[in-house]
Amino acid sequence: MDLDFTETQDILKKTAREFMARYYPKSLVRELKKDRTGFRDEIWKEMANLGWLGWIIPEGYGGVGGDFMDLIVLFEEMGRACFILPFFSTVMCTLPILSAGTEEQKKEFLPRIAQGEMVLSLALTEPSATYEPWGITTKALADKDGYVIDGTKLFIHDAQVAHCFLCATRTETEGPPEDGITLFLVDAKSPGIGIEVIPTVAHDRQCEVRFDRVRVPRSNVLGEVNKGWDIVEFILQRGAVLKCAEMLGGTEAVLEMTNNYAKERVQFDKPIGSFQAIQHKLAQMLIEVEGLRYLTYEAAWHISAGMPSKLLISMAKTKANEVYQRVCLDGVKIHGAVGFTEELDLSLYFIRTKSSEFALGDGGFHRERIACELEQLQPLFMR
Amino acid sequence: MDFKFGEKEEQLRKEIREFAKEELPPDWSAAMLEEENSDEDWEFAMTMSRKLAKKGWLTMSWPVEYGGKGASLWEQFVYSEEAAYWGIPGVTMGVGGVDWVGPSLMMFGSEELKKKYLPLIASGEPDGVWCTAYSEPNAGSDFANIRTRAVREGDEYIINGQKIWTSAAHRARWCWLAVRTDFNVSKKHQGISVIIVDMKSKGVTVRPLINYAGYHLFNEVFFDDVRVSVTNLVGKENNGWYQLMHSLGFERGSVAGRFYGYNRRILEELIQYTKEKHLFRQKEIRHKLADMAIMIETQRILACETIWKMSKEINPVYEPSRDKVFHDQTAERLAIIGTEILGMYSQMDPLQRKSKWTKLKGCVEALYWLSPGVAIAAGTDEVEMNIIGQFGLNLPKSY
Numbered sequence: 001m002d003l004d005f006t007e008t009q010d011i012l013k014k015t016a017r018e019f020m021a022r023y024y025p026k027s028l029v030r031e032l033k034k035d036r037t038g039f040r041d042e043i044w045k046e047m048a049n050l051g052w053l054g055w056i057i058p059e060g061y062g063g064v065g066g067d068f069m070d071l072i073v074l075f076e077e078m079g080r081a082c083f084i085l086p087f088f089s090t091v092m093c094t095l096p097i098l099s100a101g102t103e104e105q106k107k108e109f110l111p112r113i114a115q116g117e118m119v120l121s122l123a124l125t126e127p128s129a130t131y132e133p134w135g136i137t138t139k140a141l142a143d144k145d146g147y148v149i150d151g152t153k154l155f156i157h158d159a160q161v162a163h164c165f166l167c168a169t170r171t172e173t174e175g176p177p178e179d180g181i182t183l184f185l186v187d188a189k190s191p192g193i194g195i196e197v198i199p200t201v202a203h204d205r206q207c208e209v210r211f212d213r214v215r216v217p218r219s220n221v222l223g224e225v226n227k228g229w230d231i232v233e234f235i236l237q238r239g240a241v242l243k244c245a246e247m248l249g250g251t252e253a254v255l256e257m258t259n260n261y262a263k264e265r266v267q268f269d270k271p272i273g274s275f276q277a278i279q280h281k282l283a284q285m286l287i288e289v290e291g292l293r294y295l296t297y298e299a300a301w302h303i304s305a306g307m308p309s310k311l312l313i314s315m316a317k318t319k320a321n322e323v324y325q326r327v328c329l330d331g332v333k334i335h336g337a338v339g340f341t342e343e344l345d346l347s348l349y350f351i352r353t354k355s356s357e358f359a360l361g362d363g364g365f366h367r368e369r370i371a372c373e374l375e376q377l378q379p380l381f382m383r
Numbered sequence: 384m385d386f387k388f389g390e391k392e393e394q395l396r397k398e399i400r401e402f403a404k405e406e407l408p409p410d411w412s413a414a415m416l417e418e419e420n421s422d423e424d425w426e427f428a429m430t431m432s433r434k435l436a437k438k439g440w441l442t443m444s445w446p447v448e449y450g451g452k453g454a455s456l457w458e459q460f461v462y463s464e465e466a467a468y469w470g471i472p473g474v475t476m477g478v479g480g481v482d483w484v485g486p487s488l489m490m491f492g493s494e495e496l497k498k499k500y501l502p503l504i505a506s507g508e509p510d511g512v513w514c515t516a517y518s519e520p521n522a523g524s525d526f527a528n529i530r531t532r533a534v535r536e537g538d539e540y541i542i543n544g545q546k547i548w549t550s551a552a553h554r555a556r557w558c559w560l561a562v563r564t565d566f567n568v569s570k571k572h573q574g575i576s577v578i579i580v581d582m583k584s585k586g587v588t589v590r591p592l593i594n595y596a597g598y599h600l601f602n603e604v605f606f607d608d609v610r611v612s613v614t615n616l617v618g619k620e621n622n623g624w625y626q627l628m629h630s631l632g633f634e635r636g637s638v639a640g641r642f643y644g645y646n647r648r649i650l651e652e653l654i655q656y657t658k659e660k661h662l663f664r665q666k667e668i669r670h671k672l673a674d675m676a677i678m679i680e681t682q683r684i685l686a687c688e689t690i691w692k693m694s695k696e697i698n699p700v701y702e703p704s705r706d707k708v709f710h711d712q713t714a715e716r717l718a719i720i721g722t723e724i725l726g727m728y729s730q731m732d733p734l735q736r737k738s739k740w741t742k743l744k745g746c747v748e749a750l751y752w753l754s755p756g757v758a759i760a761a762g763t764d765e766v767e768m769n770i771i772g773q774f775g776l777n778l779p780k781s782y
Binding site for chain 1: 384385386387388389400412418457468469651652654655658663666669670672673674676677680682684687688690691705708709763765768769771772775776777778779780781782
């Protein structure tokens with residue numbers, strides 16, 4: 001067992017930390033909250049220059065050919081900086097193109113993603129507000145030229161700046177809900193697409209995306225017709241663990257700033273961090289954050305090594321949901337009244353508790369998946 | 384990164400599993416770890432100690448020259464984990480023989496002490512069983528407050544005083560004793576020494592303390608003019624505090640694998656029970672088991688991180704305290720959820736594990752009744768939290 005980062009990962013971490021300090025100060029996070037696009041082209045281009053946008057894309061398609069595990073390092077740093085540009089969305093769509101795309105699709109999309117010319121957005125969830133397969137009701141009907149998509153997608157991150165959607169549709173209504181799902185790569189400029197940013201508290205550019213008789217050529221099917229759920233599952237698992245890394249970075253930042261505050265803030269002639277009521281709360285935060293860290297790394301490593309990882313991923317996401325919220329709530333309270341203000345940077349992390357929790361599955365969703373795995377488990381002492 | 388154990392560790396894991404299947408009774412379970420409680424369990428534990436000694440596992444962490452195998456920290460972790468999962472008793476040689484008395488002797492003991500005591504521990508015989516006597520009625524978390532005194536008279540120390548919460552004193556042949564050898568000190572951490580006492584010495588009295596659930600685990604130990612050769616002093620006189628910090632480090636470092644293995648077994652017992660009783664239909668129970676599985680995996684991976692640091696010769700400072708607190712929180716939650724799943728049956732007495740109405744051989748109830756004690760032993764959670772605050776977060780001392 002070895003918990004060291006590779007040299008590449010160490011450098012990536014350092015570069016990312018410096019990048020965020022330089023290009024992504026908290027003043028910009030606040031500015032972007034009010035910005036309709038939530039996008040900054042010069043930052044995106046710089047990320048492309050550093051190779052991040054094509055990090056997991058093979059060199060043959062203009063990428064870096066890095067490892068999935070490297071992304072964890074990157075997302076942890078992004079979470080730490082409250083980074084909000086559509087990197088997460090784009091990666092979630094890049095991964096399935098890599099694993100399920102045709103050669104033509106790869107050639108069409110991957111080099112452009114790597115060069116920073118293309119933002120992708122995952123159009124998965126709907127007003128049904130679930131990641132369960134029954135939640136997908138947007139229809140795609142086949143005709144002689146291709147497909148026609150009709151339906152509404154909701155909580156779609158970064159749709160307002162996306163060049164292309166990866167859209168999950170229902171192409172068959174018979175049979176169990178996970179059957180009959182088909183994924184399409186849909187040009188965002190297609191006639192019939194209506195996009196509206198919805199007012200989330202985190203100002204994190206989630207959208208309602210309406211598909212009104214949107215025509216898509218047959219060649220834009222990702223994977224196989226009616227077999228799209230396997231790809232959704234693939235995205236869910238990888239996306240969940242990347243979200244964990246992002247949330248982990250957030251909890252690290254919150255713990256750090258709260259710990260610093262507890263050392264500086266003096267009441268009753270002593271730093272409040274010298275009071276056990278405060279100190280033990282911080283100690284508990286540290287325990288939880290470190291637990292989340294290694295659980296996340298473990299899940300990601302299993303993905304990267306091609307080992308069974310479903311159980312670990314769901315464990316990590318359930319833990320992340322709990323820890324992120326707990327650390328933010330305690331962080332706010334330890335700060336006292338100033339913790340209640342917008343001007344405190346902690347607020348930028350706190351307002352994301354819900355958007356992180358419900359991205360890629362909440363606690364109930366993942367506990368259910370864990371329970372299913374446990375039910376299948378044959379205890380060691382029975383073997 | 385690499386989250387796999389090496390081939391060597393996996394091979395060892397296999398061997399321990401085979402050993403457990405061959406040597407333990409067919410209906411054995413982790414519930415039976417409280418080996419010092421009953422004569423019957425103690426006798427079985429000692430037969431296992433001998434077998435473990437023969438295998439070379441009992442003191443595998445020790446260097447070869449002292450009767451060990453020089454096993455890696457990872458091998459030790461796997462051994463502790465598996466031994467706890469299968470409920471192999473007799474792994475510790477009382478309280479601390481293997482885990483800290485031996486290692487502390489290697490670090491601070493004279494050649495004479497090493498030659499005498501290390502082979503005894505490594506033999507797995509009753510003459511190698513220890514108890515550790517630190518706490519006193521007025522020295523609990525504030526351990527430096529100890530007042531049991533050893534006064535030198537010629538070639539002997541004369542020991543007077545009282546120890547309390549001394550686990551396994553009623554089984555031990557030797558006592559790893561913290562005493563005060565100097566009362567004229569400016570700070571109470573000074574003037575402390577460690578002395579080995581033969582529990583058969585004249586003037587040693589062991590009085591049982593029975594816990595609320597009827598277990599006889601710990602004792603009061605009284606020392607009345609007990610005479611001990613000065614050669615039984617471990618390390619330097621008045622250097623005890625420094626030495627004991629190392630011993631406590633060994634203690635905290637040794638338990639992580641064991642704690643994990645024990646919790647993991649009980650979780651799997653509960654999963655099997657839930658399946659057999661068709662309780663997986665209940666969402667509440669499903670989700671509680673899921674939460675437990677998360678906590679226990681977190682416990683494992685945190686323990687691994689500590690060992691990984693040690694294996695890289697990074698001295699862990701707050702990590703063992705972190706792991707201990709997290710274990711205590713995990714065990715308490717497991718005990719509560721476990722008893723909820725057993726429902727009315729969780730009222731059974733875990734010491735009467737042969738009753739036909741006792742479920743899972745009482746392992747859940749045993750955890751429920753014993754976990755508060757574990758949370759107090761070797762540093763209460765509050766003391767551990769202080770360590771995490773001070774050394775993990777660099778916060779000012781809070782007490």
